[in-house]
Amino acid sequence: MTPNPYLWLVPLLPLAGAAINGFFGRRSSKKAISTVALVFCGAAFAVALLIAWDFSSASAPYYFDLAHWLRSGSFQADFSFYLDQLSLVMLLVVTGVGFLIHIYSVGYMWDDDGYYRFMSYMNLFMFFMLTLVLAKNYLFMFIGWEGVGLASYLLIGYWFTKDSAAAAGKKAFIVNRIGDFGFLIALFLMIKHFGSLDFTRVFAAVQPLSPETAGSGLLTAIGLLLMVGAAGKSAQIPLYVWLPDAMEGPTPVSALIHAATMVTAGVYMVARSSVIFERAPMAMMVVAIIGTLTALFAATIGIAQTDIKKVLAYSTISQLGYMFMACGVGAFSAGIFHLMTHAFFKGLLFLAAGSVIHGIGGEQDMRKMGGLRTYMPWTFATMGIATLAIAGIPPFAGFWSKDEILWKAFGASWVYWLIGVITAFITSFYMFRLMYMTFGGDYRGAVVQQAHGHEVYGHGQGTGHGEPHESPGVMLGPLVILAVLSVVGGFVGYGNQFEHFLAPVFQGASAVAQETSREAGDSTLEYLLMAVSVSVAVLGWLLAHLLYSRRPELPKRIAASLDGLYQAVVNKYYIDELYAVLFVKPVIDGSTTILWHDIDQGVIDAAVNDSADAARHVSDNVRHMQSGNLRSYAGWIAAGGAVVIAYMVWMGVR
Amino acid sequence: MIPLSYYLLLSGILFVCGVLGFLIKRNIITIFMSIELMLNGVNLSFVAFAAQWHALSGQVFVFFVMVVAAAEAAVGLAIIIAVYRTRETLNVDRVNLLKL
Numbered sequence: 001m002t003p004n005p006y007l008w009l010v011p012l013l014p015l016a017g018a019a020i021n022g023f024f025g026r027r028s029s030k031k032a033i034s035t036v037a038l039v040f041c042g043a044a045f046a047v048a049l050l051i052a053w054d055f056s057s058a059s060a061p062y063y064f065d066l067a068h069w070l071r072s073g074s075f076q077a078d079f080s081f082y083l084d085q086l087s088l089v090m091l092l093v094v095t096g097v098g099f100l101i102h103i104y105s106v107g108y109m110w111d112d113d114g115y116y117r118f119m120s121y122m123n124l125f126m127f128f129m130l131t132l133v134l135a136k137n138y139l140f141m142f143i144g145w146e147g148v149g150l151a152s153y154l155l156i157g158y159w160f161t162k163d164s165a166a167a168a169g170k171k172a173f174i175v176n177r178i179g180d181f182g183f184l185i186a187l188f189l190m191i192k193h194f195g196s197l198d199f200t201r202v203f204a205a206v207q208p209l210s211p212e213t214a215g216s217g218l219l220t221a222i223g224l225l226l227m228v229g230a231a232g233k234s235a236q237i238p239l240y241v242w243l244p245d246a247m248e249g250p251t252p253v254s255a256l257i258h259a260a261t262m263v264t265a266g267v268y269m270v271a272r273s274s275v276i277f278e279r280a281p282m283a284m285m286v287v288a289i290i291g292t293l294t295a296l297f298a299a300t301i302g303i304a305q306t307d308i309k310k311v312l313a314y315s316t317i318s319q320l321g322y323m324f325m326a327c328g329v330g331a332f333s334a335g336i337f338h339l340m341t342h343a344f345f346k347g348l349l350f351l352a353a354g355s356v357i358h359g360i361g362g363e364q365d366m367r368k369m370g371g372l373r374t375y376m377p378w379t380f381a382t383m384g385i386a387t388l389a390i391a392g393i394p395p396f397a398g399f400w401s402k403d404e405i406l407w408k409a410f411g412a413s414w415v416y417w418l419i420g421v422i423t424a425f426i427t428s429f430y431m432f433r434l435m436y437m438t439f440g441g442d443y444r445g446a447v448v449q450q451a452h453g454h455e456v457y458g459h460g461q462g463t464g465h466g467e468p469h470e471s472p473g474v475m476l477g478p479l480v481i482l483a484v485l486s487v488v489g490g491f492v493g494y495g496n497q498f499e500h501f502l503a504p505v506f507q508g509a510s511a512v513a514q515e516t517s518r519e520a521g522d523s524t525l526e527y528l529l530m531a532v533s534v535s536v537a538v539l540g541w542l543l544a545h546l547l548y549s550r551r552p553e554l555p556k557r558i559a560a561s562l563d564g565l566y567q568a569v570v571n572k573y574y575i576d577e578l579y580a581v582l583f584v585k586p587v588i589d590g591s592t593t594i595l596w597h598d599i600d601q602g603v604i605d606a607a608v609n610d611s612a613d614a615a616r617h618v619s620d621n622v623r624h625m626q627s628g629n630l631r632s633y634a635g636w637i638a639a640g641g642a643v644v645i646a647y648m649v650w651m652g653v654r
Numbered sequence: 655m656i657p658l659s660y661y662l663l664l665s666g667i668l669f670v671c672g673v674l675g676f677l678i679k680r681n682i683i684t685i686f687m688s689i690e691l692m693l694n695g696v697n698l699s700f701v702a703f704a705a706q707w708h709a710l711s712g713q714v715f716v717f718f719v720m721v722v723a724a725a726e727a728a729v730g731l732a733i734i735i736a737v738y739r740t741r742e743t744l745n746v747d748r749v750n751l752l753k754l
Contacts, residue, residue: 627750628750628751629746629747629750630685630746630747630749630750631677631680631746631747634676634677634685635677638673638676638677
């Protein structure tokens, strides 16, 4: 453990930016707002780079205690930062991609009325995300965890005058609360049994324990509860439903929060807790199964979506599923590797989609796009690279990380691998479908079109947009940089360098991890599997080419022949409706009839109102005693005296 | 010697007369006299017991009551005069407002 006095700067710089813009932004010029937001975010990135420059595996992990926080008996949780190989990767991804997206946002959100608000929220998000990544104990991490949820809520509901955006923000927040509930209980269990939430102390307490074979016990419980939290934040089955709706937010938000950084927090948390998970095989299996199913499930929904951002949203869920699959089979470093490359290419995909949306005046429906290749060549080129990367075509970044995951998954069970390969095929298909529908063929939107209801707040509202046009340089710059990263980002994994770099973090080698490393010696098999995954990616591309470029009439016929299935997929398997019937409606009905009508109105309100009524009723009668008539007073006195005397006589008789 | 019960009976009759007069009569002066009647009914029982048990305290108490009654009469009559001056009546049923 080496102290590093610069760690605290990284999260607090964006917080300062958020505060300045939040308090003074309303009266500042847009230039000043952009400067503040970019300088503070960029400074955080610069400090992160400096920290990375000084980083040496020999002296890691680094730490810095900023201030005391909670101290109660032997339990203590402080504002302390912690940096090891894992948080360094996260730190660079978050600050780097975050900074690029901040730059992009300047162009994308320039015409929006709430520009200062947007920039302030973005910086605030950076603060919380960096807190999450750099925290030294689970409780401090939880602050960041809740904070990114808050920032996500604020930014999804950024256009809060639009009902759907406000509702989507609430949905994201509530669904995340369900996950956080599990996370919190896991923390309570840790406090009860380990007496600490500090990473090093918890892991030191867990280290000597042997794996729980029976599939029951403390570590399994903690692992499963942590997974509940991760499933909420990282949009896994069954808590993924908020992420597609979160696309109501501005596109840079989708790129930063709902693709590159926040949604990967769950993966980070599971990887961080690897010591616990490795001793709870049952919990690991659940993680792997949830990840695998989510990957396949979300990918199939992605096939039939027509909203360009929804496709990317389901794609994100699916890719997150890959990461959990990796963590579940013990290949934590592969999961983090994919997290990193995914941040590059998915961030790029969203930014490019934003560029498309920006360029054609707020339209998000892919059926009204097409032929944009000639109008926006840069966007086309960069998005094409990202598509190749996500599809897993070598040598782009996604190929390396996805192949690593599939290889490790094969070591655990061929079932994971098979589903992963099927998902890879579907991924390739829907991504190239998106490319062909957006950039191929002829432009299907009206050239002078009316403002459409999606992302028109701020630009092109009600004024017709004219021809599609390429985005300004401030937006293209980040696209190009991310495209470069999407090309070369995978090479850090060449020769397992990335895995070796992260190895000290995941040292508590489990049986699962050993098994995979033993099989890793079989390079023929590895190349064979690699060939399979590349060929399914190419197959997906060819199928998309056939259906959406060569024979564009075919998809409709296929859809018609598979009517029931197609409808189910278009309607996202009716999961939202199912949840509405199973959970939302009972809760609303129960709250309305029992809590509101029966308890609130029937008991609490009734008690207050009835006691007031009773008091008035009694006094209505009693006030006639005070008539002002002297003789009636005398009568009352006499009657009272008579009662007293009668009482005393009666008592005397007894 | 006259038995104690005779005195107590007379005392009770006097007191009940006072109560009834207090409740029934409308004239403030009469009501006032009824109050005096009740007081003296009680006084009678006090002295009767004192004579019976040869205890002086009962008789001393009667003197106290008579002093208080005298003071009360002074204040009460003054009030009655004030009431009559403002309302020009001594009927208590007409005197049912505290304000003038």
